[in-house]
Amino acid sequence: MAEYLSPGVYIEEIDAGPRPIAGVSTSTAGMVGVTARGPYTGKPKLVTNFLEFQTVFGGFLPEPDAGVRDAWANNPSEGGRWWLFPLAVKGFFDNGGQRLYIKRVASAGAKPASGALAQGLVSPLASDAARGATSLQLGHLIGFAGVGQQIEIFRGDDQQTIHSTEVAGYDMAARRIQLSTPLPAEVRTARGDYVQVGQRGAEQTLRLSAVSPGAWGGGVQVRIQPMVGAALPVLPDPQEGALFVTRLVADAAADSETVEVAAAGGLDPDDLPADVWVQIGPRRFKVQASQPADGKVTLTLPAGTTHAEWETGLTVRRVRRGNTAAGATLRVGGASRLYEGAVVQVDDGTALSVLTVQSIAEDMVTLDRNVPGTLFETDRIHLIEAEVSTRFTDTGGAAVTETFPGLRLTGDNPANLTTALQSRSQLVRATALPGLSTDPTKFPVPATGSWLTLADGDDAYDSLSVADFVGTDGGSGRRTGIVALEDIDEVAVCAVPGMWSGTVESALVTHCELLKDRFAILDPRDGLDIEGIQAFREPFDTKYAALYYPWLVTRDPSTNRDVEIPPSGHMAGIYARVDVERGVHKAPANVVIRGIRQTDGIAQDITKRHQDLLNPKGINALRFFPGLGHRVWGARTLSSDSSWKYINVRRLFLFLEESIDEGTQWVVFEPNDESLWALVRQTVTNFLTTVWRSGALAGTTADEAFFVACDRTTMTEDDLANGRLICAIGVAPVFPAEFVIFRIQQKTRETQLA
Template sequence: MVNVTYPGVYVDEVSSGVRPLEVASTSTPAFVGVTEMGPEDATRVTSWTEFQRVFGGFISDSFLAQSVFAYFNNGGRQCYILRVVRSDAATASVTVANRAATPVAGIRFAAKSKGSWANYLVLQIEDASADPGNGFKVSVRRQAEAEVIPQNFADTPALETFDNLSCDPASVRFVEAVLARESGLVTARMLDSNKVQKGLYRGGKDPVLPLGDNRSFQINLDGDGFQPVTLPAAAAQADLAGVAQALQTAVKALTKKKASTEKEAFDDFTCAVETVAAAGGSSRLVLRSGTEKAGSSVRIAPALDHDATAQLKLRVSDSVFEDGAAVQRPARATTVQLGDAQKDDIVKDVVPGDDGAADLLPASFGEAFRKLDTVADASLLAVPGEASTEVMNLGTAYCAGRPLKDMFFIGETGRDDQSAAAAAGFRDNLTASSYGALYYPWVKAIDPAGRSREPVLLPPSGFVAGVYARIDAARGVWKAPAGTEATLLGVVGLGREPSDAEHGNLNAKGTCVLRRFPATGMVVFGARTIAGPAEVEWKYIPVRRTAMMLRVSIYNGIQWAVFEPNDEPLWSQLRLNIGSFMTTLFRRGAFQGSSTSEAFYVKCDGDTTTQADIDLGIVNVEVGFAPVKPAEFVVVRISQKAGQASS
């Protein structure tokens, strides 16, 4: 509303009241099954390369990787992967000793996911680049499945490298936090046995005495801040032990500057003389903070006048300083195998990774489906290779039971159900549902794993999901994902070539058959759901999926209406917005009819929303549409026309 205060022309913007609805995603599948590695929560991947990075490659006891490969090759753009893990699977880990004078078990490195894949991960542990006295560096490599790690293995490129790590929980490079946040392969956990030391500062060997007038320096304990220290004149003439005692007394007399600094840092501060046997009996000063904590430290800086750091060999270039967490660092090692290392002075404990041997029962997949409850943008569901009536029944039931009923199951007959009779028997044992489709037979393709020279038999669901995505993008969800344009890319044959008569019988039962035709190759040639007689209006896949798309699109697009005044202005806006959306779809060929009035209707008025509804806070919108159904049977009648006498 414009505030009118002076004579003139005022311009204001007024909303048109139109809130465009967006078409919901219809072709993002969720693939459920066994993978080599990876998280156990639903994870979105947008390419085959990303799948390999997160979930590994092809494995012998699962078809999920092959199906995802086929999905992307057939036009898929993105999908969710839900890894199912056997109950007795184990996570590979290795416990590495710390750097204390008497080493103890310090840090446990573990794989980020269960399975034997991590037994071939190899860690290299080095000093940090920026602060080698306190930090460390971890490189992660993966060897081939061989018994012996090559001697030059450290020269191979690392999969992951993490530099300047710290064992101090207060550090921004704390090893546990960094690996949890940045690594896709390993985690780290500091063990309780890994104790900190008092922060120390070792000077250079053989300080130059007497000090003369150069008796000053600056000291910072536990990050409290630098404070000036001046030794008494008598200390300038003393031997090194006397200088050490005078330095200790002077620092203890200081007062902490920060409330967070522990008083013991100064009260229990020590300075001693250390003999370096390796340097021919040379001596040096060793300064220690009075506290034992990760942030314990001693730092020395030159004084502005009469600086003594050069003579005392306390300059940074002469000295070695370690924070309290320095000894907590894992011991240096060129190769530490994560789940298959031998115990020694460095390796304190090893737990091998294991894929497990327990059977994956249908209930295992049913439980896994529940992890998709919070995934709102997946609209297809497939369990490649786990073809059983129990799994498919669980899948269609889950799709139908979702609050928005926004997911469709792509099923397949069993690998051994190669005959048409077996496929028909498989279909007969399914619970009727319009939220799923059954495909037959399995397909033959060049082995993507490269293990076989001959084409291998693969489940069709990954290929079919790619066809769904390709046709949805090109034509729309209302176009049946079948026909001569629904070619199966990457397929060189079928597990069995059904005859026309067999195809007809299977089609009548609601089984979608894959066929080979001379001009087009292998194609999807069926578009029926496994709906029963009670759901005959939903027997076609595009009709069911169009209704799903409309339901989700309208649901998402009218959220703005919640808590608006429930009266005619709101009703008219709902009619306008939904009607505009439906009109756009009609122009794209989503509905049958020659006009919008024949194609759909939108009602929201006093008839749909009574006063009783208004009192209960309810507004009712009724949307009806005339779906485009596939021309499943094309009948051409040919007759001869009698010849006519020439004139």
């Protein structure tokens, strides 16, 4: 109760009455089966169309080796054709399904493809170069030493050496190097040509493996290369003084040692240090300034300086030094982008040097050794990080590529390479090995080439067992097989397409009976005759499952051949379609089956006389009718209880029970008195009235369709004392018109008398 302890205005929120119950979805399906790839740990994965299924789980499966195929296909009691699972998924979406949770089944003996990276430094070609060229544009110059460094150029296809030479010059910004000798042959980026610096080390740095087991991982390639994570400006030493910008006031001949510039703020020879550097055009020069005369200043260049002719008006700008004396500290703009242990590369114009950050205090960065050469405020400190590229092309031609820039090789930061791949990559996982180093010259590279191709993945289909389909309960997020469907509360229809194993189908039925919020669709063995399907049906007695016969015929896009497939995938799609278009109370029957051959789309012809035997036993027939196409011609469960013999009645009650369960959770721990009972009655009544108006319940009035009782007549004092609130609900479902009977009799003409 609110407290009113001092004078004032109080605003209070109160409940306006019963809370609405939202009907749960009944069209979400869950399937368990073998896929080419995809996640096999964790919760089932949602896919909303077949293209998404192919992207995540791969395409169609080839028929396994004859030994494995026959062991499963010829087993009448514990067999199945699990390799047809992707075709069943396609049938689900072809028939109107919209949401499907997939749980991949993998053999306990399956292992992922993997490979290890060694040490070295390579840089891919960024552009083609013709024979005789003396410069190359590379993917990066990280780890290069500069002028005089020995390099080798390799072909990317056969790893043959194209050329060995030295670096005669470089441009860090353009990522271009000059060669001391011309190329003896062309180089091409499309071929994967690359430059290698030094020799590769044998010590392993990273072990990479495919994200899930199976032979599919043999198509995964990985490349790890250094990248510039940030280019941070060097800040001038405070002792350098002010900046000035001026211009030439007279032409300067080529190689002249003096130039005349206009006087400008900050250009006072008395206040300038002995060493002053200026930038004229693209180059920097060390100069000495003389006293102004007639508004001009004379800048003297060192003796022997060579340069081009300069014209009047050319800008002359002072560039201040970042390090005036030998030391291991630098002022860096944006130093917060750096971190302890970060590797950086600096360029003093003649050589590239790699250093490691030891500490950062505001904009002052301390490095592990003295900064080589002289750096200016126009220079940049390049933060070196890693970029991981992955690529995969499946047998169907679909390609997946990933790029993860800005990663750290070591440390516990979320940007760490192994951590980032664990959370973001759909293709690979990485494990750091003792040889992993942040030294760019010892970057992770394969033994040959620049891309590592994973190998030795195994599906181990020969060790696949029915236990892999049933699964184990390791707790939320760690369940496998059928048991994993428990993690998804939204699943309303479930199946294991292609599996007629008694153990598997019994586990699926038990799963539905325990959770009491979903319905199973079972598949018979393929090729059964009328006697065979009746014998197959005998062991089942459940109101939570239905059986359809016979199998269907469709075209396998991977082989372009007709193939018989189990009906459960198509039927799950039909359930979803009917639920969306008509409602869960409509029997999923007398609807056209999509996604099968237009002629002979059903594996065996079922006649009315055949169905006279099957229908009373709860075996739903799939039949062809001339002019009407292939249709579902049955709507019965596998229950011996006549109250639950119709699929739509059983699923309607599942819908009502789950909706009321989820919509009345607010009642728990409320005061158990008349006011609460009235709210519960009204809440449930409002919901059932909506259901009745949708045509799901029988009766011309709401009172005929249902009743709701929650009062002293449904609860005793003992119930109240034990915290029980009991609400009795009665519902009159609409039964399907399974037998439409027109009784016609002959009528004798009667004589009319005047």
